[in-house]
Amino acid sequence: MINCSLDSERMKFGFLLTCLFFIAFPRDCFSERCDDWGVDTVKLTQAYDGEPVRIRCPLFEDYLKHNYSTAHSAGLTLMWYFTAQGKDLEEPINIRLPDNRISKDKDILWFRPAVLNDTGNYTCMLRNTTFCSKVAFPLEVFKKDQNSCVGTAKASEEKLFELGAIHHLTCPDTHGYFPANITPTVKWYMNCEVVDRFYDRVVKGADLIFLTMSLPFQGNYTCIVTYEDSGRIYNLTRTMRIKAIASSNNAKPPVMYNPHDKVSYSFAVGEDMELTCEVYFSYVQNSSNEIWWTVHGNKKDIADPNVTKSVKLDEMNPGAETITEKLYIKNITPDDLKHNYTCSAKNRLGSVSRQALVKEKVGTPRYITELACGLGATVFLVICFIVVYHVYWLELVLFYRAHFGTDETIGDGKEYDVYVSYARNAEEEEFVLVTLRGVLENEFGYKLCIFDRDSLPGGIITDETLSFIKKSRRLLVVISPSYVHQGTQALLELKAGLENMASQGNIRLVLVQYKTIKNKKKVKELKLAQSILSVIKWKGEKSKHPGSRFWKELHVALPVKKTYFTKNTGSFQTLTHNSSFTTEGL
Secondary structure, eight states, rough: OOOHHHHHHHHHHHHHHHHHHHHHHHHHHHTTOOOOEEEEEGGEEEETTTTTTEOOOOIIIIISOOOOOHHHOOOOOOOOEEETTTTOOEOOOOOOTTTTTEEETTTTTEEOOGGGGGOOOEEEEESSSSHHHEEEHHHHEEOOTTSSSOOOOOOOOOEEEESSSSSSEEOSSSSTTTTTTTOOOEEETTTTTTTTSSSEEEEEEEEEEEEEEGGGGGGEEEEEEEETTTEEEEEEEEEEEEEEOOGGGOSOOOOESSSSSTTTEETTTTTTTEEEEEEEEOOOOOOOOEEEEETEEEOOOOOOOEEEEEEEEEETSOOOOOEEEEEEEOOOOTGGGGGGEEEEEEEEEEEEEEEEEEEEEOOOOOHHHHHHHHHHHHHHHHHHHHHHHHHHHHHHHHHHHHHOOTTTTSSOOEEEEEEEEEOOSSHHHHHHIIIIHHHHHTTSEEEEEOOOSSSSSOOHHHHHOOOOHHHHEEEEEOOOOOGGOOOOOOHHHHHHHHHHHTTTTOOEEEEEEESSOOOOOHHHHHHHHHHHOEEEEOGGGOOOOOTTTHHHHHHHHHHOOOEEEETTTTTEEOOOOOOOEEEEOO
């Protein structure tokens, strides 16, 4: 009986050992053979301290053929581990914290919110008793810079926008952070300055629409999304760096400036040779710009000590550049002058090659040098005269009129120098009565006829208007949107002036644009006047000073008149053939 009981106990013990072996052996063996993909730094996630962030296990994206649902149905379990920054110990993640700050949802690990101590490597492991695979990836949590909406340590995505095109900038990586029935608030910042109204940019929810991209719109754009979840307020901060590039419409093959087909390079034996290759490359997306010299069939690149390269960027067309590559050969020989020197360049759209025409230098006769110097000096003086005249032609005309011009007022029987025609409203009356009258009468000594000031009460407007125009040497028309209204006295004055100028030629029209008229087709007389006469434009504050270009142009258009200033009376004196008048000075 004792032996039987001992045998029975031995059998039970052996059975237990066998069960433990079959239970523990596969798990230990397969855990030792777990597929470890290491640390995937490409999957780096960055976040700000105090903001929510989610990280997705990359096993189902890049390393396995199955998604999470398929793996879960197959009995696989997803587990998460954390390795703190600067440490080697991998610990399981506690998702049962009291505040529920860290949680998981299928293949996503949530932090609501993330804190600085969350920085480290996170490992997601998918396994069962027969399968195991894991991969680690980093999470970095930053603090924002002081007095800034972002942190410079956090990388920002760069986006390339074509100049002159319409672009949509969407606040990225915000989908899935809040329920679909919640509408968050979104604020946009440019270089961390909040902007309520952008110029040529429209805020539409989480989108910033660039109506027309231009160079000043380059910079860092930050969107801060604010939403409420479970009674707590969360912020999501996203920053993108916008860079302008030239329009794809301007993309073309390289354009070679030098060497030129019509220019040859002459060198004497024993001299140092310097050949320049200059090529303009427009911006072509996903293209590299290449340039090189070929000497007698041998390619010379930038690694050659006799080759130098410089790059000049095109500021008006971002991404475009002019590359200059110079080839040096010291103490050239007769054989060097016989070689073929070719510059080549290419980009994705095409290539170009051109040979530099090199020949031996021949001495230049002395008389040719003297002739060239004389011709160069003459051309330089002519260019200087043209430049001076182009810049100072108004001053030259006024100087000639003041010293050598003939007084137009002598013997013409006119009473007024200028009749002013303008729209009768408060703004333009102030411009005429204060600004125009103040300078033309007090500064230049002209006698102005202003109907509302100089007409007698009780007269017939039409007759008096025509009479005043006939007594004036110039009809000054102040153009503005109010001027084109049909049936006004201003249009009557314009028609009378045009008819007088066309039939008798004893009055000239001077057009002063006070404000731009968008629809010029309504008044054919004004359209006719603008087609045959130059328009002097008033530019607001820029034109107010009596020495501005506006007053110089107007002075040239008005009659030549001999006027002098009397110190005793403090007034302008103007003499004509039959009368004299005084206009009080300022």
